[in-house]
Amino acid sequence: MMEDHAGRNFCIICGHEKTDGIRIIDEFICEACETEMVETDVQDAKYPFFIHQLRRIWMQKNA
Numbered sequence: 001m002m003e004d005h006a007g008r009n010f011c012i013i014c015g016h017e018k019t020d021g022i023r024i025i026d027e028f029i030c031e032a033c034e035t036e037m038v039e040t041d042v043q044d045a046k047y048p049f050f051i052h053q054l055r056r057i058w059m060q061k062n063a
Contacts, residue, residue, distance in 0.1 A: 013053045027057045
């Protein structure tokens with residue numbers, strides 16, 4: 001989980017500490033990354049990166 005003991009949120013996509021965003025299972029996605037992911041076309045070069053990062057959520061849950 002990308003949250004430290006002080007309760008700060010670190011985005012699973014960009015790795016930066018943010019306050020606004022969403023939580024999926026135990027992981028945090030900042031508002032900026034969420035917006036970028038939603039607006040990214042499947043043909044975009046960054047799309048596979050987003051899939052890889054999101055897959056980490058499911059892999060950790062099933063580990």
